[in-house]
Amino acid sequence: SAVISQKPSRDICQRGTSLTIQCQVDSQVTMMFWYRQQPGQSLTLIATANQGSEATYESGFVIDKFPISRPNLTFSTLTVSNMSPEDSSIYLCSVGGARYEQYFGPGTRLTVT
């Protein structure tokens, strides 16, 4: 199994600012995934990040709002830009493992005031 860590674990940010979330995996992985979980909702995929190429964004998510970096096979960042209260969510990093089992980080709980 993969062990995933995220920083920060939680943050309270002001409207209009940006927050960068870090995701670190204990093994090399080809693809990393970023999810958003709005209050009371299930998980929604934001984008898939491959090392050495641009991230692939899902419908409804754009690079200007959620820029992603993937500098190597164990690390990725997600930035939530120009935040509004609607961005208050849990943001989760995920990777796939053997047999296509999915693993998730502990999440970053973001509150925008």
Next chain:
Amino acid sequence: KQEVTQIPAALSVPEGENLVLNCSFTDSAIYNLQWFRQDPGKGLTSLLLIQSSQREQTSGRLNASLDKSSGRSTLYIAASQPGDSATYLCAVRPGDDKIIFGKGTRLHILP
């Protein structure tokens, strides 16, 4: 389009009871199905993974079954404990790299 439904949305049972959580999916062409547990404000913990060729998987007090042809999976929890209180999420992998989640069942075990 694959859709995943979990019933019930919420469940409260007394400690010690056995219980079943249900998951259904609309397209039987899946690669695998995974059950997760999520504690409030936290990330997801993988509980059980069932490949499309398998019928069930067991881990401790948990047993997950899969009936791919009918588009159903169940998660059976034996001898429930207050520590089992959490939201349980079912997710299917249609065959590409993206998994599709249900909305979850919020479980409360009453001491």
